[in-house]
Amino acid sequence: MRYKFLKHTADIKFQAFGKSLEEVFESAAYALANIISKDKIKNRIKEEVSMQIKGADKERLLCDFLEEFLFLFETKGFLLSSIKKLNIEEKSGAYFLKGDVFGDKADDYELDNHVKAITYNEMFVKQVGDKFICQVVVDV
């Protein structure tokens, strides 16, 4: 299981899982795509985007990484289909993410939720044993 949804009164809360920091970030990105559209996103490459993001901590990096998808969705109609590669490095206390992602055209799918923002509410990114878990609440 890459992610699961949890109970929240007004917004949408999920936890995502992975064996590495990169994997947990990938899972979170797929969870977000699933909130926007419950359709199965075809692995067609209509758009390829390269990302470079810096964050003062892991939560901040995750927040900014996911927000990038909201921006791509609203400005380009980009819906995540697959993540080509993702790399996260820690350098002198800050986190650096580099990634290439593929997306399909949102117009071709039924869209379920308009995600307004990624919030810090109840957010965490942590390592439990050899697994990584993150939790995110998005404002819809």
Next chain:
Amino acid sequence: MFKMVDVKKISEVEWEIPKTGKMLVPGKIFASAKLMEKIKQDKSLEQVQNVAMLPGILKASIVMPDAHQGYGFPIGGVAAFDIDKGVISPGGVGYDINCSVRLLRTNLKLENIQGKKKEIVHSLFRTIPSGVGRGGKLKLGKDELNQVLKHGTQWAVKKGYGVKEDYECTEEQGCLKNANPDDLSERAKSRGMGQVGSLGAGNHFLELQIVDEIFNERVAKIFGLEKGMITIMIHCGSRGLGHQVASDYIREMENKYGIRELPDRELVNAPIKSELGKKYLSAMACAANFAFANKQIITHWIRQDLNHYFPSIKIDVVYDVCHNIAKFEKHIIDSKEKQVLVMRKGATRSFGPGRKEIPEVYRKIGQPVLIPGSMGTASYVLVGTKKAEEVSFGSTAHGAGRVESRTSARKRLKGENIKKQLEKKGIYIEAGSWRGLSEEAPSAYKDVDEVVRVSHEAGIGNLVAKLRPVGVVKG
């Protein structure tokens, strides 16, 4: 997982969280016992306590009867801050800056639209862009967008999308001052560029309604409302542009002031008088103006559209109120009138008679307060009161407030069934997504009738009229 919060009953409609720990002021909750039960089920009360810890907060951290858990502030949260010692937090305004409601009155009666209702709703659905990710029909260049951000509704009227009376009957005359578009990131502007004149999705809607009941004849008459009249309600906000402003400034404030001292990361803030505080307020004003202009353009399209069906139709703005906003206002603090910064996050301003902020036509009786229900339930028009100015910084509720999560509503209900149920009640609906529709089912919300009853009984917004939906357009 929820912290137990100690609550003291003050009256049938008011509760207090005594000042403890790091709280600088007590918490105050306007709710009936019935609503209180629901409010206790999430983190709203803990969030009321967190807000009470912010520097410069005055009198109390307040929450309205439709409260539910938000991010930083609870939804329904109201707090006022000392301008010299206080802070401004994007979490006190929310991501959907100036999510707001406009009510239009028409010279139509139900019999005029009977038999044409489906056609009209369908036509409005096609005319007004709505739905997830949908932009507007209006494509603005950068310079023009800057004008929207500076001048709000007044820009739209100048461009021919309405008349002077439209902005005169809008909170702040549809234009928050000190809005400098340079304080917005390019990212925020590019999210807003294609979205002027669009409803959006989620709980945003456009509704055809009928005035079903009048509670106060005298005030209703001054608001131009009478029983049997068709009204139109527009509920939308600043779209992606406002969301990006909130995210951008949360990040900037974290960089500048850090998050260590905060009870909740979403309560990151800056002193009101700091450079960054001023910049956020300016960017927020731009986003608010974007939302004001948005509703004005939608109003224009409604007028054009309905004019095809009813050539002698007359559509006037009753009023237009902000739900998510921070504003400088004068209030009585320690028996002295003082300028303070009031943040309303999912709350409506509810000024009583005499305030100069109220349009002249309503000034003698108090401002109209518009409380949208959830889809398919009644909406209400209330009138602002002096009492509200005394006990809630001139604020009351803003809607029904959710009780059920979206995922649970989706599992339990089917969009198509909701459509059928509503049709049985004489409400015709068109929606962008059936799956999304199930999440907005009336049963997922608190009882709006109970919310306005509490407002009336607490005297923070008094009942004037009840509006019943007959047609709904949803994103």
